[in-house]
Amino acid sequence: MRPRVGVWLFGARGSVATTTVAGAAALAHGAPPAGVVTAGPAFSDAGLVPIESLIFGGHDVTDTPLAKQVERLVAGGVLPPGLDGLIAAELAAAERNLVVLPSAANQAEQISLMASDIRAFRSRHDLDQVVAINVASTEPPYDVLYDDLAALRSALQDGNPLPGSCVAALAAFEAGASFIDFTPSTSIRPQVIRDWAVERGLPFGGQDAKTGETLVKSVLAPMFTARALPVHAWSGTNLLGGGDGATLADPLAAESKNVSKERGLADMLGPDVVGQVHIDYVDPLGDWKTAWDHILFSGFLGVRMTLQFTWQGCDSALAAPLVLDLARLSALALERGHVGPMPFLGFYFKDPVDSTEHSLTTQYDALVRWVQS
Amino acid sequence: MRPRVGVWLFGARGSVATTTVAGAAALAHGAPPAGVVTAGPAFSDAGLVPIESLIFGGHDVTDTPLAKQVERLVAGGVLPPGLDGLIAAELAAAERNLVVLPSAANQAEQISLMASDIRAFRSRHDLDQVVAINVASTEPPYDVLYDDLAALRSALQDGNPLPGSCVAALAAFEAGASFIDFTPSTSIRPQVIRDWAVERGLPFGGQDAKTGETLVKSVLAPMFTARALPVHAWSGTNLLGGGDGATLADPLAAESKNVSKERGLADMLGPDVVGQVHIDYVDPLGDWKTAWDHILFSGFLGVRMTLQFTWQGCDSALAAPLVLDLARLSALALERGHVGPMPFLGFYFKDPVDSTEHSLTTQYDALVRWVQS
Amino acid sequence: MRPRVGVWLFGARGSVATTTVAGAAALAHGAPPAGVVTAGPAFSDAGLVPIESLIFGGHDVTDTPLAKQVERLVAGGVLPPGLDGLIAAELAAAERNLVVLPSAANQAEQISLMASDIRAFRSRHDLDQVVAINVASTEPPYDVLYDDLAALRSALQDGNPLPGSCVAALAAFEAGASFIDFTPSTSIRPQVIRDWAVERGLPFGGQDAKTGETLVKSVLAPMFTARALPVHAWSGTNLLGGGDGATLADPLAAESKNVSKERGLADMLGPDVVGQVHIDYVDPLGDWKTAWDHILFSGFLGVRMTLQFTWQGCDSALAAPLVLDLARLSALALERGHVGPMPFLGFYFKDPVDSTEHSLTTQYDALVRWVQS
Amino acid sequence: MRPRVGVWLFGARGSVATTTVAGAAALAHGAPPAGVVTAGPAFSDAGLVPIESLIFGGHDVTDTPLAKQVERLVAGGVLPPGLDGLIAAELAAAERNLVVLPSAANQAEQISLMASDIRAFRSRHDLDQVVAINVASTEPPYDVLYDDLAALRSALQDGNPLPGSCVAALAAFEAGASFIDFTPSTSIRPQVIRDWAVERGLPFGGQDAKTGETLVKSVLAPMFTARALPVHAWSGTNLLGGGDGATLADPLAAESKNVSKERGLADMLGPDVVGQVHIDYVDPLGDWKTAWDHILFSGFLGVRMTLQFTWQGCDSALAAPLVLDLARLSALALERGHVGPMPFLGFYFKDPVDSTEHSLTTQYDALVRWVQS
Ligand SMILES: NC(=O)c1ccc[n+]([C@@H]2O[C@H](COP(=O)([O-])OP(=O)(O)OC[C@H]3O[C@@H](n4cnc5c(N)ncnc54)[C@H](O)[C@@H]3O)[C@@H](O)[C@H]2O)c1
Ligand SMILES: NC(=O)c1ccc[n+]([C@@H]2O[C@H](COP(=O)([O-])OP(=O)(O)OC[C@H]3O[C@@H](n4cnc5c(N)ncnc54)[C@H](O)[C@@H]3O)[C@@H](O)[C@H]2O)c1
Ligand SMILES: NC(=O)c1ccc[n+]([C@@H]2O[C@H](COP(=O)([O-])OP(=O)(O)OC[C@H]3O[C@@H](n4cnc5c(N)ncnc54)[C@H](O)[C@@H]3O)[C@@H](O)[C@H]2O)c1
Ligand SMILES: NC(=O)c1ccc[n+]([C@@H]2O[C@H](COP(=O)([O-])OP(=O)(O)OC[C@H]3O[C@@H](n4cnc5c(N)ncnc54)[C@H](O)[C@@H]3O)[C@@H](O)[C@H]2O)c1
C-alpha cells in the first residue's frame, strides 16, 4: 500500500502555498496537471504518491483564512473564476491543519513547539511521511555564527541566534520531516544545520525555485556556451507586485534573492560577464511578474549582437505545481532512505544545494536518472 | 601526417562564403575563434584538421571579386575595419580557386563539368579530401520526379530535370567530395540523390543552418516541455536585408525556408501549436537580422502567460564559424569512412537529415559523442 | 432640455458593440469613465449628451443574446467579473432594440426595410436624434461602380451593387441618422455615398478606429519628424484572436485593414519608408491583441538606430469608450446642423475622412477646437 | 552681414562635444543634416547663423587630442569610417581653441581666468557673439547656500562654494556669453546664478537634453492623457557604456540624472504613477544606449494593458545635432536681446527651465512660434 504523505508548508497562507493547496484540490476535481513535471511519462513508473492523496498543513504568522486568500487570487486572475466554490471542502480541511507560528522564550523552545505542531499533524492524519517545504517570505541574508552542533544547541537555549528559516528547518528535522527551501533564505545554508539533518538521517534540498527569468536563463546561457558565443553583459529587470514583491521591496530581502539569482550566471558563463539585476516592486502588477533581460554577446571576429527577452508570468501559478513535484519527490527520497543534500533536485532551483550545474536540460536528465534509478 | 583538406563552396562569392574565407584567414592571423564550436575543449582530441590549413575554392554564378565582397562586408559592420588589408594574400589565393558555374547542353554534362572543376582544385592543391558545402541562394521548393538512379541518369542526359542544388550535390559526389547543405534547398532531400551518395560511398548532411531565431527556439521549446507548460501559439517575424533577404523576398524561396523553420517546432511541441512565421525583406537592415518571437503558453490551472524575445544578429558572422566546423567535421567523417546521412550533425541545422531531434543540448551531446567515439 | 439620443449599431452583437452597451450601463452604475475622452474637462462645457441617457439599438446578422456575449467577455477578462448581474436590466432593454438584418429582393428594398427599423427605434423611444455607427465585421475591399446618385438608385432597384457597409450607411441616411464608420469597410468611401448624405443634409465620419498599434504610430512618427530623424523602415506584426481576428484571417478582409493601417505612415513620413504590416489570427489570444513594431531610423551622420515597441491591449475595451465618444460628438454635429464629412473627428481614426493629418496631438487640438467653437 | 558666432563648450573633449565639432565639419563637407531640427523648413526664414560658419572652442579637464577622440568614435561606430581624414583641418582649427580648465586660489579668480579664456577666443576670431554650452560630465546634486549676489560674491573670494557647472555658467556670463546646460548638473538651478545672468543682461537655458528614453516618454505620456487612459506604473532601465555611463555609475551623479528624468513623468501624468528608473553602466556597450520601458495602464472598466518599448540609440549622435541647434538658437536669442530663462527651448530638455510643459508636440509648436515671432 502507498504511504500516506503530509505536506507541511512554512508560509502556509501566502500566495504560493494557497495556490498549491487550491491547485491540488482542483486536480482532484479533474483539472489537467499543467506545469506538474512529475505528471509526465518519465515519472509514471516511479511509484510517486498521487497528488490527490496529499494532505496539507503548515505554519504562518498571520491567520487570514485560506478561503479569503483564494478569493483574492481569483480576483487577481491567478486562479480560475468559480474555483473557490468547487473546492470549499478541501480548503476547509487544510484550514484545520494551519497553525499560527508559536512564540517562545528561546529558540530551543520554539523549535520544540513547532516540531510538536508537525507531529500532531502527522498523528491526526495517521501519516507515514511528512515533507516540509518553506514558502515563507524571503528573509534578509544572515550570518550564522555557530559551526558545531553542541555550540548551536547551547546558544538556542540562551536566546535567538537563528533566523526564522533555520528554525523552521530544525523544527522539520526534529519532527522527522524532510525539508525543502523554495526560497533563498538562510535555512539550510549553514553547515551546522545540514549536520543536524544528517544526524537525524533526513534529506534536504533547495534553494529558491526557478520559475521565470532564471528558468529562461538556464537554457539560454548553455546555448551561448554550446555555440561558443562569448557573452559580455547580461542585464535584467524584474517588475513584480504581490506579497513577494512587497517583501523584496526591502533591499535586504532583495539581496538574498539577487545573490541566488546571480549564482547561476557566473557558474554557467564565467566571472567576466557584467550587468546588474533589478527587482522592482510595482504594486499594481499584483501577482504578475514581468522580467526583461538584455544579453550582449559577440560572434565571429567580434561582431556585437543582442538577445532580449520579456517574460510575463504569474509567479504563484508557476510555483505551485513545482511545490507539488517537490513534495512527491521528497516523499520518494524519504522512502529510499536518502540522507543529506539532494543535488538531483537542482532542476527546480536557482541555487541548487551541492551542485554548480545550472543547465536545465542537464538538470532534467539528472532528475529523471535519479527517479528511475 | 594530417590529411590536406579542401573546402568547395557552392555560392562561393556570397556573404556567408566570403565571411568564411575571410574569417579563416583572420584566425590564421591570430583572431580568437569566437563562434567556432569545434575550437572548444570537447573537440581537441579528435584530430580535426586545423582551420588555418583549410584551402578554399568554389562555384558561383557571379564573378564579383572576393576582395570587393570583403569591402562591402567591412562597410556593413560584418567584418572588422582593416581586415581587408591584413588578409589580402589569402583572399587572392582563394580567388584563384573560384570558378563561374559552367553551362552545358544538359545536366549530365553540367555535373561532369562541375565535377571536373572540383577535381582540378583537388589535384592543383594536392588535396587528400574535398568537402563540399552549399551556401548558394535558397531555391524555391522543387519536386524531383525520379526515384531510381537509372531513370534519373537517363533524364539528366536529355535535359534539366533537377534544381541547381541537386546538380551541385551530384557534382560533389562525382568528384568524391562529401556534401553538406547549409540551405533549405532541395539538394539531398530526394531519396534518389541520397542513393547516389551511397553508391559513391560518401557522407552527406544538412539542412539549413540554425543561427538565429531557430537556434533560440531549439532551447526554449525544450524548456516548456521539461516544465510541462503547454504552448498554445508561437509566432515569429524575421526582418532581414542583404542578398539572402533579397532572395527570400520571393515568396517561393521563402516557402523553402519556412518549411524548414517550422519543422522543429512541430517536432518539439506537437502539432497543436498555432502561429505564423514571417520573413520580411528590409533592405536598409543590410546583413543584419532582427527576429521577434511571441510565445503564448499556460501554467497551472490554465493561466495564460507569454514569453517574447528579440534577436538582433549578424547572419553571416553567425554562419561562417559553423561552415568551418562543418568542413572539419565532414573531413573527419570522410576519414572515418562514414557513408550516407550524418544525423549527428543535427546540432547545426533547422531540418537535420535523418533526425527529428531538435533540442540543442541533446544535439550537442550527440555531436560530442560521435566526435569522441 | 437636452435632446434624447439613440445610438444605432451595425454589428450590434459583436465584441465592440457589446462592450459599448455594457460599458455605458456600468458607467450609469458608477464605474469611472476610463478611456472616454469626452469625459475630460476640455469637453465639459460643450453640452454633450450624458452617456447614461444614451439608448442603444442595432442590426446584426446573428441573434446570439447580448447577455451571452457579455458572459463570454467576462470569461475572457474584457469585462469585470460580476458585471453581468449588475447590468441585467440595461442589457435586456438593449436586447429589445436589436433587429436581425432583414433580407430583401434587392438593395433598394433592403435599405428601406433597414431604415424602417431605425425609424421604429426612433419613435418607440421618442428620440430627437439617432446616430448610427458601423461596428460590423470588416469587409473585403469593394469597387463601387456608380458615381452619380441616379445611376446608383436605379442599380439598387435591380440587384445588389453595394457591399453591406454601404447599404448600412444609406439606411442610416434614409432614416435621418448620422453615420460613423468604426471599420475600414467601403461604406462612405465612394463619392456617391457621400453625395447621398449631403442630399439628406447629414454628417458622416470615420474610418477605422485607431486603438492600438496605429495609435502609438500616430505619436511616434511625428516624434521622428519633429527631431528630423530619417525613418528607413517600419515593420509591424499584429497578433489577435476573437471575432475580429477570425474575420481578418481572410486575406481579403485583412487587405482593407492593411490599406487603412498603412495610410498614416506614408502621410506622416513620406513614401520612402519600407516595411510590411502583418495581421495574424492567433485564436488562443481571445479578445487580446499584441502588436510588435520595429522602426529603423538614423541619426547624425547616418548612424543606424532602432526603436521597438510591444503593445498588449484588449481591443474591445479600447474601442468601446471611443464609440461612446463618437456617439456624443455625432449628436453634437447633428445639433449644429453639420452636413458632410467630419474631418475634426480624425483623432479617432486610422484613415480619417477628408484629412491627411495623422499626428495625434494635432488631431486632438482640432477636435477640441471644433467642440469648443 | 550675419554675425560671427563662436560656440564655447565646457567638456570640449567629451563624446558629445567631439561629435558636435566633427559633425559640423562633416556638414560643411556636404553630409546631410540628419537630426538637426533647425535645418527644417520651419526655421529657414529666421536668419539663423549657418552651421558651417560656427567656430568652436572650449574648456576641458583633460588634454587628449580631439583627433584621438574622433578616432575612438569612428572605431565605436558613432562617426562614419574615413571621417577623420576628411575633416583633419577643421579638427586642428578647433584643437587650437581648446583650453585646459585653469586652477586658481579661489573661485572668484577661477571665474575670472575662465572668462579671460572665452574673451581671448572672442577676440582671436573677431566674434560678434559667443554662446556657451555645458557638455561636461554630470555632477552629483549640490546645495548652493547663497541666495543673494553680494553674499555669493564674497564667498567666492574666500573659497570654493560652488560646483564646477555653476563656475562655468558664471564664467560664461562674465565673458558676455549666453549659457545652455545640456546636462542635469546644478549650473543655472540656483536663483542666485540666474540673477547673475539677468544682471549681465544674458539669456540662459537647459537642462539635460532629451535624446532617448525621455524623448519617447514625452510623446507617449501625452498619448495616454489624450486618450484618457490611466497609467498606473512606468518603469525603465537604461543600459549605457562610454564616458557618460562611467560617470553615471557613481550613484550620486546618477541621482542628478534621475531627478531630471523623472520630472517630466510626474508633470505629464500626475503623482500617482509608480515605478523606478535604473541607469546601469554596461561598459561593453560603448557609446550605445539601450533603454527598456514598461508601462502598465488601464482601459475601459479597469482592464489592465501594457506597452513596452526598447530604444537602441547612439547617444552622442543624437545629442550633437541638438547642440548645433542650441548654438544657433542661443545666437538668435542674443541677437534679439532676450534676457533670462529661455522656456521656449523646452523641446530639447528633460527638465526645461521655467516650464512644466513636457509634451514634445506642444514644445515644438512653442519653439517654432518663438523663432518665427
Ligand atoms: N512564486 C514564485 O515563483 C517563487 C519562486 C521562487 C521563490 N519564491 C519564494 O516563495 C516565497 C513565497 O512567495 P509568495 O509569493 O507566496 O509570498 P507571500 O508574501 O504571498 O507569502 C509568504 C507567506 O509567508 C508568511 N510568513 C512570513 N514570515 C513567516 C515565518 N517566519 N514563518 C511562517 N510564515 C511566514 C507570510 O505571512 C505569508 O503568508 C517567497 O520567499 C518567494 O521569494 C517564489
Ligand atoms: N547566414 C545565415 O545565418 C544562414 C543560415 C541558414 C541558411 N543560410 C543560407 O545560406 C545561403 C547563403 O546566404 P548568404 O547570406 O551568403 O546569401 P548571398 O545571397 O549573400 O549569397 C548567395 C550566393 O550564391 C550564389 N548563387 C546563386 N545561385 C547559385 C548557384 N546555382 N550556384 C552557385 N552559386 C549560386 C549567389 O550569386 C551569391 O553569391 C542562403 O541560402 C541562406 O538561406 C544562411
Ligand atoms: N476593437 C478595436 O479596437 C477596433 C479598432 C478598429 C476597428 N475595429 C473594427 O470594429 C469591427 C467590430 O470589431 P469586433 O471586435 O466587435 O468584431 P466582432 O467579430 O466581435 O463583431 C462583428 C459583428 O458584426 C456582425 N456582422 C457581420 N456582418 C454584418 C452585417 N452585414 N451587418 C450587421 N452586422 C454584421 C457579426 O455578426 C458580429 O456580431 C471590426 O470591423 C473591426 O475591424 C475594431
Ligand atoms: N549624449 C546624450 O544623449 C546626452 C543627453 C543628455 C545629457 N547628456 C550629458 O552631456 C554630458 C556629456 O556627455 P558625454 O557623453 O560627452 O560624456 P563624456 O564623459 O564623454 O564627456 C564629458 C567631458 O567633460 C569633461 N569634464 C569633466 N569635468 C569637467 C569640468 N569640470 N569642466 C570641463 N570639462 C569637464 C570630461 O573630461 C569629458 O571630456 C554628460 O553630462 C551627459 O549626461 C548627454
Ligand code: NA
Ligand atoms: Na540546456
Ligand code: NA
Ligand atoms: Na503628436
